[in-house]
C-alpha cells in the first residue's frame with residue numbers, strides 16, 4: 001500500500017516551539033526518511049474560519065505566516081505538497097456526506113470539541129460549522145488516503161472519530177476509504193510543551209510562547225525569565241526537575257552533543273538533573289545552557305524564514321501549485337466515494353445501465 005502523510009495546522013497565528021517539537025520537527029524527519037510516497041501538509045483555513053467567521057482577515061494573514069514557518073523548519077515543496085484547505089472544495093463535499101454517518105451526541109462526546117467549546121465560551125451558541133469540524137477533519141484525512149497522520153496529542157480524539165467514520169462508510173457503502181494511523185511524538189516532553197510561565201500549554205492567548213520567528217535576543221530574554229522550581233531559592237538548595245519547565249524544554253531539545261559543545265562538565269542530561277536535584281546547581285547556569293541549545297536549534301530556522309520572507313510571491317506560487325496537486329488527489333477520492341454511494345449518476349457505467357434497461 002502507498003504510504004501517505006496528511007497533516008496540517010489552523011492559520012490563526014505564527015507557529016511556536018510547542019508546534020515545532022510536538023509536530024513540525026517530526027514531519028521534517030518523516031519527509032526526509034524517504035519512507036513515504038506522498039506527503040500533504042495542509043493550512044486549514046476553512047477549519048480556522050469555523051470559530052473566526054467574523055475575522056477572515058486574521059486567517060488570511062496567517063496563511064503566509066504558517067507557510068513561512070513550514071518552509072523555515074525544512075518542509076521542502078519538492079517532497080511535500082503544501083496547500084490551502086479551502087482551495088480544495090472537494091473536501092467540503094466529502095464532509096457533507098460524512099455528516100450523515102455521525103450523530104450529534106458522538107461529536108458532543110469528543111473531548112477536544114468539549115474543551116474547545118468551553119474555552120471559547122460557546123456552550124450556549126455553538127456555530128454549526130465549528131461543531132462539525134471533526135467531521136471535516138475526517139474528510140481532510142481520507143481525501144488523501146492518508147495512512148499516517150503526525151499530530152500532537154490533542155488531536156487523538158479527532159483521529160478516533162475519523163477512524164469511526166472510515167469504518168462506518170466502508171461498512172455501509174463497501175470498502176472505499178483508507179484507515180489512518182496517528183503518529184505521536186516519541187519523546188514524552190514533546191507531547192505538550194508547557195509555556196515559559198509553566199502553564200500547561202504554550203498558547204498565544206496566554207502570551208507564554210517562544211515563536212519560531214522570534215529574534216535571538218527575544219528568545220534569550222524569554223528563557224532567562226522562565227519559571228523553574230519555586231522552592232529552589234538558593235544555589236545550594238535541592239531542586240525539582242520534574243514539572244520544571246526548564247528541564248522539560250531540555251528534555252525536548254537537548255541532545256548529548258550539546259553537552260560537548262556548551263557544557264562539557266556534564267556527559268548528559270541525567271547528570272545535569274542529578275546535580276540539580278542534589279543541590280549546588282543554579283537556575284541561571286541551566287537556563288544559559290538551555291539558551292545555547294535552543295539558539296543552535298532555532299537559529300537556522302530563523303535564517304531560512306527570513307530568506308523566504310523576502311520572497312512572498314514565491315511562497316504563494318508554492319501554495320498554488322500545492323493546492324492544484326492536492327485538488328487532483330481529493331477529486332479522485334471523491335469520485336470513488338460517489339461511486340461507492342452510487343450517486344455517480346452520470347458515470348458511463350450508470351448511463352450504460354440506463355440504455356440496457358430500455
Ligand code: TRP
Nearest residue numbers: 006007008009010044047137140
Ligand atoms: N485540527 C488541526 C489543528 O488544530 C488542523 C487540521 C485540520 C488537521 N485538518 C487536519 C490536522 C487533518 C491533521 C489532519 O491544528
